[in-house]
Structure formats: structure tokens, C-alpha cells
Amino acid sequence: MTATSSSPSALEVTIPADRRRMEPLDSGQLCVIVPAFNEAASVAGVVSDIRTAIPACRVVVVDDGSTDETALRAASAGAAVLSLPVNLGIGGAVQAGYRYALRSGCLVAVQVDGDGQHDPDEIARLLEPVLDGSADLVVGSRWLGRGDYAAPSNRRVGMRILARIVSWRTGQHFTDTTSGFRAAGPSVLALFAHEYPADFPEVETLILAAKRHLRICEVPVRMHARAHGRSSIAGLRSLYYMLRVLLVLLLGQPGRGHG
Amino acid sequence: MRPFALGLGVSVAFLLVILVAIRRRALRDQMAVLWLAVSVAMLAMGVALPFHLLDHIARAVGVRYGSDLLFGAAVVFLVLLVLQLSVAVARLHARTTRLAQELGILLMDDRPLRPSQAGPDNSPVA
Numbered sequence: 001m002t003a004t005s006s007s008p009s010a011l012e013v014t015i016p017a018d019r020r021r022m023e024p025l026d027s028g029q030l031c032v033i034v035p036a037f038n039e040a041a042s043v044a045g046v047v048s049d050i051r052t053a054i055p056a057c058r059v060v061v062v063d064d065g066s067t068d069e070t071a072l073r074a075a076s077a078g079a080a081v082l083s084l085p086v087n088l089g090i091g092g093a094v095q096a097g098y099r100y101a102l103r104s105g106c107l108v109a110v111q112v113d114g115d116g117q118h119d120p121d122e123i124a125r126l127l128e129p130v131l132d133g134s135a136d137l138v139v140g141s142r143w144l145g146r147g148d149y150a151a152p153s154n155r156r157v158g159m160r161i162l163a164r165i166v167s168w169r170t171g172q173h174f175t176d177t178t179s180g181f182r183a184a185g186p187s188v189l190a191l192f193a194h195e196y197p198a199d200f201p202e203v204e205t206l207i208l209a210a211k212r213h214l215r216i217c218e219v220p221v222r223m224h225a226r227a228h229g230r231s232s233i234a235g236l237r238s239l240y241y242m243l244r245v246l247l248v249l250l251l252g253q254p255g256r257g258h259g
Numbered sequence: 260m261r262p263f264a265l266g267l268g269v270s271v272a273f274l275l276v277i278l279v280a281i282r283r284r285a286l287r288d289q290m291a292v293l294w295l296a297v298s299v300a301m302l303a304m305g306v307a308l309p310f311h312l313l314d315h316i317a318r319a320v321g322v323r324y325g326s327d328l329l330f331g332a333a334v335v336f337l338v339l340l341v342l343q344l345s346v347a348v349a350r351l352h353a354r355t356t357r358l359a360q361e362l363g364i365l366l367m368d369d370r371p372l373r374p375s376q377a378g379p380d381n382s383p384v385a
Binding site for chain 1: 352353355356359360361362363364366367
């Protein structure tokens with residue numbers, strides 16, 4: 001990363017502002033984004049766990065056009081609820097959360113899935129590199145030895161292939177590119193509010209951030225097997241998923257979904 | 260003479276349909292011009308049928324039969340048209356997404372959630 005300042009004398013201008021440790025956040029500056037589509041069974045638990053783990057934050061549940069009681073359960077658990085009028089899919093929902101976060105003056109955002117797969121107790125670990133100024137985007141990886149998350153072998157093979165390709169494209173080693181458990185510092189928050197891929201965003205956003213020379217790091221986290229429902233990406237859809245993501249990875253130009 | 264009458268009838272009918280659609284504003288500017296051009300071209304081909312105009316043109320560009328040239332050109336035209344429509348749909352999709360996101364954010368400030376408002380319209384965005 002190079003500083004684009006014309007004054008070479010002061011040491012400070014050669015260091016981007018966000019490379020230094022951030023000022024302590026007040027409760028209005030940290031936003032936890034919880035995308036949820038028909039997660040009435042788990043969303044309230046996720047919200048209250050987040051509020052217990054990180055008392056000083058805004059929790060916003062993005063209800064992606066659910067037909068069940070997701071919005072109500074989230075609201076009664078104390079979250080702000082952003083209800084989308086139509087189902088946009090995970091990318092559109094998460095981006096709505098980032099837009100809300102940016103507009104309400106947040107500096108740091110954390111993404112936690114509404115299905116209970118991500119353990120809110122791990123949010124602090126995700127936040128650490130952002131707060132100490134060593135990373136702009138932090139990805140919680142389930143494959144770095146913490147927890148005992150298990151995936152079926154065919155899924156694991158797919159995940160490994162994606163991790164390889166992303167590592168190759170970015171020149172940085174990744175283990176868990178499909179993880180949606182992430183923390184974003186100010187620059188990534190602004191980027192994602194502005195530009196976010198629509199359909200299968202997790203992998204694509206890594207390339208997007210890397211292209212902008214934002215610093216990405218992985219931290220080990222514990223993940224649970226989902227408590228309810230099943231993955232939205234299963235069966236034939238997972239083949240389609242791999243195809244789509246590979247296409248994006250190999251052709252580049254990610255993130256042009258929603259400008 | 261029968262193919263001549265049939266061709267002419269169809270192309271006149273098509274032109275009428277396009278004109279009505281434009282009058283009712285069912286076609287937007289760009290597309291209106293395009294379809295008008297298509298219907299005029301159809302009419303011209305219908306009128307020129309007895310003079311074997313198409314065959315002459317075909318031979319001039321090195322295609323043996325007029326009908327082959329017509330089908331070839333039609334396929335190219337339709338593929339390009341569908342491609343253009345796919346791009347247009349993608350653009351509309353991006354706009355819809357943006358609007359839905361903004362609406363969601365606006366409603367948050369404006370309308371605190373009440374029990375009667377559960378279950379939004381869940382029609383898919385195509």
C-alpha cells in the first residue's frame with residue numbers, strides 16, 4: 001500500500017490513518033449485521049447472544065423478505081430490523097446492512113449469520129485486528145484449529161479449491177474463503193456499502209478487497225453446525241455455485257453486481 | 260401469388276400491432292424505433308417478394324438462397340436482441356436491489372415494527 005501524499009517529510013502521511021490503532025469505539029460506532037432469511041427459529045438467540053457478548057454495539061438484523069416471523073423475533077430480542085421489501089439474496093441483504101451501518105455513522109461492522117452457525121463469543125477475536133489497525137477486513141476461519149466444525153467431504157474439497165484459487169489470485173494464503181463471519185474496518189465498510197457482489201459474495205469480496213489493496217487477515221474461530229434448516233447451497237446448486245464463483249475468480253472484475 | 264399475399268398480410272398486421280403498441284406507450288423509445296424498423300423491413304421484403312430481391316442480394320453477398328440469408332440474418336439479429344435484453348435485465352436488477360435496500364433503511368426510521376406488519380410481499384425479483 002502506498003501513501004498518495006505530496007508531502008514526504010512527515011512520517012505520519014506515509015502511514016494510512018487506519019494502520020494505527022483505532023480510538024476506542026463508542027456503542028454507536030460498531031454495527032453487527034445479521035442477514036436472515038426465514039430464520040425465525042434461530043434469530044432471536046443469535047441476537048441476544050451478540051448483545052451478551054458485545055454489549056456496546058448496534059445489532060441490525062437484515063430481514064431479507066422473510067415469510068416467517070424473523071423480523072418480529074429479531075425486534076423483540078432487541079435488534080434494529082431492516083426489512084427488505086423483496087428477497088434480494090445474501091449479497092443484497094448484507095450490502096443493505098453495510099449501507100445502513102455507513103449511513104448511521106458506524107466505523108466498524110461485523111457480519112454474523114442469522115442461522116446460529118457463527119458463535120457471537122468469537123466476535124471479539126474478529127474485531128481485534130481491525131481495532132489494533134493491522135487489518136481492514138478480518139475473516140473468521142473454521143479451519144485454523146479452533147473448534148471442531150466438520151463439513152461433508154465434497155463440500156470440503158470445493159472449499160479447498162476455492163481457497164487455493166483465491167490464495168493464488170491475491171498472493172495471500174487463505175484457508176476459509178466461504179466464511180461469512182467477518183469484521184470490516186472503516187475503509188472496507190465504505191467499500192462494501194458502495195460495491196458488493198449479488199449472489200455468492202463471500203469469495204468475490206476477498207478479491208475485491210485485495211484489488212483495492214486493503215489488508216485482509218484470517219483469524220481462527222469456532223463455528224457450529226447449523227441449528228436449524230439447511231444450507232442454501234446444496235445439491236445441484238453447489239455445482240452452480242462453484243461454476244459461478246470460478247467464473248468470477250478467473251475472469252476478474254468482481255463486485256460489479258450492484259454499483 | 261399466395262405467398263405474396265400471405266407475406267404482405269402478415270407484415271402489414273405486424274406493422275399495425277407495433278403502431279398500436281407505440282400509441283399505447285407499451286414500447287419504450289429505443290425499442291419502438293427498433294421494432295418499427297423491423298416491421299418496415301418485413302413489409303419491404305413482402306412487397307419485393309415477386310422481384311426476387313432477396314435472392315439477388317443473397318447472391319451478391321455469396322449466399323445461394325435468399326431464404327438462407329434471411330434465416331441467418333434473423334438468427335444473428337435475435338441473438339443480439341436477447342443479449343441486449345439480458346444486459347438490460349441485469350441493469351434493472353441492480354437498480355431494484357438498490358431501491359429495495361434504500362426502502363428497507365428508510366422504513367426502519369419511519370415505521371417501527373409492529374405485529375401486523377409481519378410477512379412482507381415476497382414476490383421474487385426476476
